[in-house]
Amino acid sequence: SQKIEQNSEALNIQEGKTATLTCNYTNYSPAYLQWYRQDPGRGPVFLLLIRENEKEKRKERLKVTFDTTLKQSLFHITASQPADSATYLCALGDGNKLVFGAGTILRVKS
């Protein structure tokens, strides 16, 4: 069956360090993958999109990698700040739809 897995436990890191979040999937062949940020009580906000023919994409302090052989995406936040604390969701493109992972909670402590 199709499955998307993100770190089920919260990730706690110190301010200034790099946070790395993982998204693994099985039985999908997505044309693209996206990462969203969700704050408590709010809707998700789009961060980055990476296509299947791209290995890496960057935006300011954010970096996403996409390995279609390993069926994995890594999401990095460099020089993390307490304001980066949120839940981060990965989503796979599936025709007209996105299929979301359950998300990983990131807590950045000062």
Added chain:
Amino acid sequence: SQTIHQWPATLVQPVGSPLSLECTVEGTSNPNLYWYRQAAGRGLQLLFYSVGIGQISSEVPQNLSASRPQDRQFILSSKKLLLSDSGFYLCAWSQYQETQYFGPGTRLLVL
């Protein structure tokens, strides 16, 4: 610029009562529209999506229904709410089937 509205923001309803949640989008035409539900601490579950007026695809069989009476209006309904319908309901729109833009959500509590 594009804006997406949802209302109400919160709703407390008794079991067995009807439901109507509305979502409207401004600043774009012929968007794809989506309804999701998110249970506490869980991921997003796609309920319905629509690629045009009157075109509704259902992802999960349940006692909810959706309608799209106008290009930029998407409505989620139920004739009789169940306890299990409690959750955070999110509407989203997209163009060209890629990035989705979410509304502020409706928190529904069924008692």
